[in-house]
Amino acid sequence: MPVPLPARTESPRARRRGELCVRLMAAAEELLDDGVTLADLGVDRLTQQAGVSRSSFYVYFEDRADLMRLWFSSVVDEIVEATRGWWAVGPAPDRGAVRDALGAIVTVYRLHARLMAATFDAATHDADLRRLTDVLISESVDGLRRHIIRGQKAGWVDPGLHPESCATHLTWMAERTFNQLLPGAPPRAVTQLTETYTYIVWGVLYRRVD
Amino acid sequence: MPVPLPARTESPRARRRGELCVRLMAAAEELLDDGVTLADLGVDRLTQQAGVSRSSFYVYFEDRADLMRLWFSSVVDEIVEATRGWWAVGPAPDRGAVRDALGAIVTVYRLHARLMAATFDAATHDADLRRLTDVLISESVDGLRRHIIRGQKAGWVDPGLHPESCATHLTWMAERTFNQLLPGAPPRAVTQLTETYTYIVWGVLYRRVD
DNA sequence: GTCCGCTCGGACACCTCGTCCGGACGTTCT
DNA sequence: AGAACGTCCGGACGAGGTGTCCGAGCGGAC
Incomplete structure (x- = not known):
């Protein structure tokens, strides 16, 4: 049997x-x-x-977009997983920890940089694919928004900034710079990107006002 | 005759x-x-x-892209002109002056938001159109870069940040948020975008370290 | 040996693009 | 008035890519 x-x-x-x-x-x-x-x-x-x-x-x-949707779905979890390290940046944020967390995101993203950029481009013409990229973006925005709110309640993020709007700006900045600069970038450029990314995030979110 | x-x-x-x-x-x-x-x-x-x-x-x-190229060329000067107000933000930068300068850029961009977003999308498939959008971006990056260097020499911008890389990040952030959020946005959302844009630029470039 | 699933090349209709042409209309010059 | 010109229009066309369909070939399983 x-x-x-x-x-x-x-x-x-x-x-x-x-x-x-x-x-x-x-x-x-x-x-x-x-x-x-x-x-x-x-x-x-x-x-x-x-x-x-x-x-x-x-x-x-079904078509080329169907292929890209399947591929993208398998990669998006990887990216989202990499961002969790950022949310773990806890009370009394340390600049080195922030750089490490952001560096991990950049490293993961870089593995798929060229195809990710192509996917975001293709999402312009395919509604279903667009929905998938939007999910990645909105999950990132949401995670960062909650992180900001947590920091504001605990006192290590400026209560004066708008969590949703600020999270949106920083997320789009990351998406765009990753897709524009990472494909084919030499290690030197990747390091520089991580540094500046860290500089901006640190300056906007964590730097002590004193 | x-x-x-x-x-x-x-x-x-x-x-x-x-x-x-x-x-x-x-x-x-x-x-x-x-x-x-x-x-x-x-x-x-x-x-x-x-x-x-x-x-x-x-x-x-010649084709649809040719039409968009002609339109874009006529509008890009308008945008570039609007950014000049930012570079004028002089010694002893004032937060209100920065917001006004960035607000002016947002206002001008908003007039063409939907078509600008469409143009950037179309630039994916047309090399000539892509070159035009790249000109707008690189001119913005270049202007901001020089502005940063000037500020560093005069002492009102942190000498520790990388002018080129930082200008690139902020420019891409603006491009992406404008194209994603401005089309069809109600006045309330436009105000919020301007506020957050100002918050980030101020925090990254001008805020006194003390 | 026979059946089954998978792969392949090819043919097909369909759509959009960019080109081309003949006819219609209004204006200008003689 | 009549001819010449420029402009616009509708329609036809080939080229190129898409998604569907079918029959042939090939290997493994029963």
Whole structure:
């Protein structure tokens, strides 16, 4: 008697979809590194680069945006997880701790910088993809907002700043600078970005007024 | 004997091109206000909204990006001009003066918010348009960078911050928050944006360390 | 050996883009 | 008045990419 629910860990269909997602996005990254524009990155060229037929692509994905949605979903948790270190910056915030926390976010983001930038670009034209990027942004804003409010109640963040608005500004700044500056950036530039990011966040949120 | 250079103020051809640009971009703004996506804003629908035939469109413009380039070029000077007030914030910077200067930038930007956001989106796919947006960004970064250096030499800006990197971060923050938050924002939200923008810039650049 | 699932290439209709052309209209010059 | 000119329009066209569909081939499982 065979297993009633044969290997319910994952549908072979879904597994194959996942495998192809990895392969195709890796191919996309190669092409983007070679200077191919996202607009010129059609399904044809993409599948060709990955060594998969175009018809097979449409077996597993609705369209190019569907592929990017799947990839993005798997990465967004990674990013969100990396931001948790920031919220842990507790009472009596230390500048070194803040830099380490922000540096960890930058490091994680950098791993996917080129594809993240491409995803945010593609989100302009695909409503579903746009919803996913919005989730990442709003979760970041929300986490930072609560962090700010906690700090204000505890007295180590200026009570005069507007938590929601300030969190929004800092989040958009991070998103934009990451996507604009990180793809293909040399280590030196990454360090500089982290430093300035820290400088601004520190100056806006934690610096003692005295 | 007729005029050798008949009314050399402006070619009638170029004038007509300018008129159509205004009409078409106004039509584009209407459609975007009605919730039409930039991706769905084809030449067909655009010209139909403006009451111009599609064939006439191609007489005066290479493609949709060409239209947007012409419009953007005419508006970028306006924006750059508005930022000059910021650089004028002189020795012994006053918080009220900073808010007024940044508020002026927000006010000007707001006039074109929806179309500016659309232009930055379209710049993703059109290299020439991208170059134009990059000019706006890099001019802003450059102006701010020089402003920072001037302040550092005069002693009213922290010499410890990196002028280029910091200017880049603040500029991208402004671009992103403007394009994301200003389109269709009620006056209350605009005020809040200006306040937070001022709060951050003040805290990062001018606040006395004491 | 036969069935089943997967992959592939190719063909197809569809859409948008950018080009091109002939006809219609109004103005200007003779 | 009539001719010449510029402008606009609708329509037709090919090119290129998208998403769908089908039949052929191939390997593993029964």
